[in-house]
Amino acid sequence: MQIINEPDQALAQAVQGIQWAHPELTWVPETYGCYDQRFKDDQVPLIAGGGSGHAPAHWGYVGRGMLTAAVMGPIFTPPTAAQIVKVAQAVTKKKRVFFIVKNFPADVAAFGQAQATLQAAGWEVGMALVADDISVDNASLKKRRRGVAGTVLVHKILGAAALNGATIPMLTTLAKQVTAAVKTIGVAASGALLPGQAQASFTLQPGDIYYGIGIHGEPGYRKEPFQSSERLAQELISKLKLNFNWQPNDHYAVLVNSLGGTPPLELMVFNHDVHELLQLNQLQLDFHKAGTFLTSNGMHGLSLTMLQLADPDWLTALNLPVQTPAWPN
Amino acid sequence: MQIINEPDQALAQAVQGIQWAHPELTWVPETYGCYDQRFKDDQVPLIAGGGSGHAPAHWGYVGRGMLTAAVMGPIFTPPTAAQIVKVAQAVTKKKRVFFIVKNFPADVAAFGQAQATLQAAGWEVGMALVADDISVDNASLKKRRRGVAGTVLVHKILGAAALNGATIPMLTTLAKQVTAAVKTIGVAASGALLPGQAQASFTLQPGDIYYGIGIHGEPGYRKEPFQSSERLAQELISKLKLNFNWQPNDHYAVLVNSLGGTPPLELMVFNHDVHELLQLNQLQLDFHKAGTFLTSNGMHGLSLTMLQLADPDWLTALNLPVQTPAWPN
Numbered sequence: 001m002q003i004i005n006e007p008d009q010a011l012a013q014a015v016q017g018i019q020w021a022h023p024e025l026t027w028v029p030e031t032y033g034c035y036d037q038r039f040k041d042d043q044v045p046l047i048a049g050g051g052s053g054h055a056p057a058h059w060g061y062v063g064r065g066m067l068t069a070a071v072m073g074p075i076f077t078p079p080t081a082a083q084i085v086k087v088a089q090a091v092t093k094k095k096r097v098f099f100i101v102k103n104f105p106a107d108v109a110a111f112g113q114a115q116a117t118l119q120a121a122g123w124e125v126g127m128a129l130v131a132d133d134i135s136v137d138n139a140s141l142k143k144r145r146r147g148v149a150g151t152v153l154v155h156k157i158l159g160a161a162a163l164n165g166a167t168i169p170m171l172t173t174l175a176k177q178v179t180a181a182v183k184t185i186g187v188a189a190s191g192a193l194l195p196g197q198a199q200a201s202f203t204l205q206p207g208d209i210y211y212g213i214g215i216h217g218e219p220g221y222r223k224e225p226f227q228s229s230e231r232l233a234q235e236l237i238s239k240l241k242l243n244f245n246w247q248p249n250d251h252y253a254v255l256v257n258s259l260g261g262t263p264p265l266e267l268m269v270f271n272h273d274v275h276e277l278l279q280l281n282q283l284q285l286d287f288h289k290a291g292t293f294l295t296s297n298g299m300h301g302l303s304l305t306m307l308q309l310a311d312p313d314w315l316t317a318l319n320l321p322v323q324t325p326a327w328p329n
Numbered sequence: 330m331q332i333i334n335e336p337d338q339a340l341a342q343a344v345q346g347i348q349w350a351h352p353e354l355t356w357v358p359e360t361y362g363c364y365d366q367r368f369k370d371d372q373v374p375l376i377a378g379g380g381s382g383h384a385p386a387h388w389g390y391v392g393r394g395m396l397t398a399a400v401m402g403p404i405f406t407p408p409t410a411a412q413i414v415k416v417a418q419a420v421t422k423k424k425r426v427f428f429i430v431k432n433f434p435a436d437v438a439a440f441g442q443a444q445a446t447l448q449a450a451g452w453e454v455g456m457a458l459v460a461d462d463i464s465v466d467n468a469s470l471k472k473r474r475r476g477v478a479g480t481v482l483v484h485k486i487l488g489a490a491a492l493n494g495a496t497i498p499m500l501t502t503l504a505k506q507v508t509a510a511v512k513t514i515g516v517a518a519s520g521a522l523l524p525g526q527a528q529a530s531f532t533l534q535p536g537d538i539y540y541g542i543g544i545h546g547e548p549g550y551r552k553e554p555f556q557s558s559e560r561l562a563q564e565l566i567s568k569l570k571l572n573f574n575w576q577p578n579d580h581y582a583v584l585v586n587s588l589g590g591t592p593p594l595e596l597m598v599f600n601h602d603v604h605e606l607l608q609l610n611q612l613q614l615d616f617h618k619a620g621t622f623l624t625s626n627g628m629h630g631l632s633l634t635m636l637q638l639a640d641p642d643w644l645t646a647l648n649l650p651v652q653t654p655a656w657p658n
Binding site for chain 1 (some may be wrong): 330331332333334335342343344345346347349350352361371381382384385404518522524535536538555557558559561573585589590591592593594595596597598599600601602606614617618619620621624625627629631654655657658
């Protein structure tokens with residue numbers, strides 16, 4: 001059961017619910033986009049976006065020091081280029097904007113088209129493409145490189161840089177460094193929910209879990225019977241270790257994320273397991289958050305994001321207090 | 330499935346998980362209690378507590394301007410009086426403390442015994458008893474008056490007062506006023522989870538919802554087939570209206586709370602419905618939050634709390650920014 005009304009009204013009603021709960025966000029007509037009403041147009045505005053159904057991403061990260069605006073589309077479907085352009089125009093009169101985009105074909109197409117439209121109108125437009133998912137496709141053995149929860153750390157680091165006056169070329173360089181250093185992998189015990197559909201995006205045998213799923217319920221790379229939280233942590237960390245090839249005393253930030261249907265108790269048990277295993281790897285864990293950051297509409301599951309802290313400024317940026325609905329200072 | 334390890338280790342491991350994620354909390358040995366490590370012993374310390382399984386309550390509200398400390402017991406079981414005393418002694422050298430307690434017999438007994446122990450040692454001890462649940466027992470037709478999500482608003486208002494120098498008699502008077510003005514009622518589509526138990530605290534027919542449940546999965550007052558989020562909002566608001574007997578232009582704070590297993594999209598749809606219906610009642614909704622504040626370990630459900638704002642200082646207190654893991658400024 002989903003606690004909604006008419007399924008085709010769910011998103012519009014949820015957006016109104018967000019408006020009541022967060023009057024500090026101003027919504028742009030004819031879009032599911034919102035911006036920080038305190039924004040003074042004195043820095044490069046950062047805009048992130050994508051489908052709805054990932055709350056608190058991305059509207060929950062709008063606020064001084066993080067995103068200037070977020071623009072969502074329908075559930076699991078990105079906004080149109082026209083909607084992205086409308087939000088950019090509502091935010092700034094200075095014809096400059098920087099987009100943070102998750103690496104899904106439809107998202108890249110929409111933001112790319114918005115970029116082209118704005119550039120044709122004389123705007124300077126930068127873009128970060130986040131492709132942190134290290135899940136591997138079973139058939140091609142290629143990494144899927146979808147954009148998932150690591151995107152939130154990209155918001156945070158670029159947000160601090162933009163607040164400190166970074167130009168679009170500076171943000172572009174920084175985005176390349178950060179997106180190359182951030183990797184995520186997830187696991188789920190249930191699929192994502194779609195309003196009006198009784199079936200989740202995938203179904204598992206009772207007691208099975210699925211490694212490497214995507215945030216819209218895309219398939220993972222292996223199913224197996226659930227054994228323990230620690231076993232999940234071992235699997236995800238072994239994949240991250242292979243990808244990072246880390247050495248003792250390397251410095252990392254860690255983000256443990258609920259995919260939306262995981263109770264806080266389970267999240268914190270898993271967080272414990274992750275931390276114990278990473279300590280056995282003798283890593284320096286300079287930054288560590290666990291919470292509900294980027295979800296798959298009710299999916300019972302978790303993702304683990306790690307960011308190699310190549311630059312001490314990144315840690316400063318992660319720790320900078322911000323005022324947003326969802327980032328925990 | 331619950332994503333944990335050995336069930337009898339779940340709580341201890343979750344507490345370690347919280348420690349990694351929130352190094353600003355200092356934990357008291359031999360307890361599941363923690364305090365704000367920045368506390369300077371320059372105000373009356375506020376301590377709330379109760380069973381675990383309600384995260385982010387109560388540890389998530391520890392921080393300057395809200396709680397000084399929180400002391401949890403096992404899942405859905407309060408801490409012992411000895412543990413409460415230990416936490417109070419760890420927090421302050423000034424022999425003064427104020428407890429915020431949810432109205433369950435075991436909680437009241439444990440905190441009452443801790444109060445007596447400390448008073449015998451020369452402490453000044455105040456206590457607020459929160460009994461906001463307006464759910465009615467079917468047999469006796471008495472209000473159950475359990476302490477539920479309204480407790481978080483009591484933390485917030487008393488937290489601001491304590492920060493501003495309120496004495497224990499002042500906090501006692503304020504607590505009486507605020508607890509008399511706050512009322513909550515909940516609804517669920519699933520029971521609460523207990524580590525190691527396959528069955529939730531209650532089971533419903535598929536598609537049924539249960540009005541008036543408690544935060545440990547205690548029974549409610551009526552089951553019926555789920556129709557819509559709006560129908561849930563109508564039922565809960567009708568009960569609150571009967572209890573408050575409100576008039577147009579009365580001023581209220583509203584807290585819409587996920588019981589732990591409700592996706593953000595559903596929470597915000599319900600929040601929309603609540604707000605529309607309250608506006609039809611012509612109330613002045615001066616404060617409005619929706620989120621995950623006090624949970625029933627994974628319960629798919631919602632609660633609605635309203636606080637009649639009898640004093641403009643209460644609204645100022647609710648809006649005061651604080652630094653805690655879970656309160657959204």
